[in-house]
Amino acid sequence: MARVFTAAVTSVVAAAAGAEIAYADDPKSRATVSGFDPEALERGAKALREINGSKDAKKARVFELMRKQEDTRQAELAKKNAKYQALRAKHETSTQRLIYDEKKKLVQQEAEEKSKVARYEDELSRKRNKELLKMQEESSLRQEQIRRDTEELIQEQKRQTVMETAEVERGTIKVKAMAEAEGRAHEAKLAEDVNRRMLLVRANAERKMMVVRANAEREKWISAINATFEHIGGGLKAILTDRDKLVLAVGGVTALAAGVYTSREGARVVWGYVDRILGQPSLIRESSMARFPWSASSAASRNGSGFGDVVLNPSLRRRIKQLASATANTKAHGAPFRNFMFYGPPGTGKTMAARELARESGLDYALMTGGDVAPLGSQAVTKIHQLFDWSKKSRRGLLLFIDEADAFLCERSKTHMSEAQKSALNALLFRTGDQSKDIVLALATNRPGDLDSAVADRIDEVLEFPLPGEEERLKLLRLYLNKYITRAGEEKRGWFRNLFRRQQQTIRIRGVTEDLLEEAAAKTEGFSGREMAKLMASVQAAVYGSRDCELGSGLFREVVDYKVAEHQQRRELAAEGSA
Structure with missing residues (x-):
């Protein structure tokens, strides 16, 4: 269990x-x-x-x-x-x-x-650093902009101050120049009055001497006339008393008067015919072509002055020599010539350059001005054709230089031209329609845009003549100092004129150095070659107006300053007129 x-x-x-x-x-x-x-x-x-x-x-x-x-x-x-x-x-x-x-x-x-x-x-730290750097850059940029604005404001104030100072100085210089000019004019007027009084005194004395001499001469001539009339009276008495002698004397006087009248009228007819055949047209102001063949060499030498009184820019001078060489070769090969146009301010050497171009190329040259055509009226067309007919008589070829071409060859559609002027222009266009083997057409103008389009179409080479630079002005001062001061009074004249001409006083030069000439060349900016010549002519006049006929640095500088102020005043007046 x-x-x-x-x-x-x-x-x-x-x-x-x-x-x-x-x-x-x-x-x-x-x-x-x-x-x-x-x-x-x-x-x-x-x-x-x-x-x-x-x-x-x-x-x-x-x-x-x-x-x-x-x-x-x-x-x-x-x-x-x-x-x-x-x-x-x-x-x-x-x-x-x-x-x-x-x-x-x-x-x-x-x-x-x-x-x-x-x-x-x-990432947050980088963002903070980036934002910090950005803020620093923006702050730096703002500071830099503020600095620049401040500097620009300062520079603007400086420029304004400089401009106001320059304006005040210009006004002062202008007032001073005007005052000096008025003072010199007053002095010149006083000197002129003194000279006039002295001349009046001298003239009165000379008039009295001349009256005395005239009385003596009159008595002498009266005696001679009386003796002559006594002899003539005896002869007239013998002629009037002898009928044969009277007839012979009346016949001789009549024959002598008839011979003189016949010779004078015959010579007038013959020379009129020769002048129509060989004479120079009235439109030509100057020419190297002689009226008669036997004097051609003398005429050419008399007119070929070349570059004596003109100083050009080196590049322009080389260009003219190249064109002269090309023109000479064109003539040698029988090819047609090319036409030129020279444009630039007045007094820059266009006429002298045309003369030198003709001389270097071996051509004759003829000078006319466009202002001479309008007064001819209905005769202008005839004169133009006569001019071109005459130009073909040159055996070497002719360079026809038309100065102030815009006065004659201006645009037909832009200006009011008379029918005679239009006809003259059409005549020139007709004679220059084809390239010529006899004539080189060279036009000079201050306004190339005013030329007619048909005229511009006939131009093959265009050369600009600018105002001389400082180096060219210095050369011009040297040239005209030698011409008007150093060699004053050495001009060649005929023996008859030298016989009655008073000996010119020599000018003494003191203190006019190369530095003074360079200073004057720098001051005369904007002067043309003609104005430089007038400047030295004014220096010569000022020296002759002085008491001792001596050119010093003070007088030279005074004349230069006066002419510079005068040039500036002319430019201002021209600007006001154009405005």
Whole structure:
């Protein structure tokens, strides 16, 4: 009985253990059972009830069976326990692995969080630094802009001050120049009055002397005339008393008068015919072509003055020499000539350059001005054709230079031209329609834009004559100083004019150095070559107006300043007139 009870207890315990194993193995049982399996207890209780109700034999077999079942169950429980232990170990291992993985993930997450925090802090720090740098740059830019604005304001104030100072200085110089000019004019007027009075005194004295001499001469001539008439009276008396002598004297006087009248009228007719054949047209102001063949060499030498009184820019001078050489070669090869146009301010040497171009190329030249055509009226066309007919008589070729061409060849559609002027222009266009082998047409103008388009179409080469630069002005000062001061009075005249001409006083030069000439060249900016010549002519006049006929640095500088102020005043008046 004790064994049966033990087996029942064992069965109950085994059932409880099996219930625990089943609980561990079955997740669903873990979800539904709190501690053990109640079926094992029921089986144990049932077994105990069967034991208590069975007989001995049956009880022995039952116990044996139960023992076997219990052993089997114990073996199964042992297996299940081992399996449970393995599962538990595996579970613990997986749990540890999960814990390790979770810890690892946690560490990684913490590292990532720390990295994100560090990156965020770094990004935030960079943004703060960038914003700080941007603020510093903006502050620097604002400070730089403020500094620039301040400097520009200061420079503007300086420029304004300089302009006001320059305006005051110009006004002062202008007032001073005007005052000096008025003073010189007053002095000149006083000197002129003194000279006039002296001349009047001298003239009165000379008139008295001349009266005395005239009286003496008159008495002398009266005596001679009386003696002559006495002789003539005696002769007339002899002729009148002798009839043959009277007829012979009247016939001789009549024949003499007829001969003189016939010779004069005949010479007038002959020379008129020769002048129509060989004469120079009235439009020509100056020419190297002589009226008659036997005087051609002298005429050419008389008119070929070249570059004596003109100083040109070196590049322009080289260009003129190149054109002269090309024109000479064109003439030698029988090719047609090319036409030129010279334009630039007045007094820059266009006429002299045309003369030099003709001389260097071996051509004759003729000078006319466009202002002479308009007064001719209806005769202008005839004169133009006569001019071109005459120009073809040159054996060497002719360079026809038309000065002030815009006065004659202006645009027909832009100006009000008379019919006569239009006809003259059309005549010139007709005669210059083709390239000529006899005539080179050279036009000079201050306004090239005013020329007619048909005239401009006939121009092959255009040369600009600018105002002389400082180096050219210095050369002009040297040239005209030598001409008007150093060699004053050396002009060659005929012996008859020199016989009655008073000897000119020599000008003494003191203090006019090269530095003074360079200073004058710098002051005379904007002067043309003609104005430089007039400047030195004014210096010569000022020297002749002085008492000792001496040119010093003070007088030279005074005249230069006066002419510079006068030039500036003319420019201002011209600007006001154009405005």
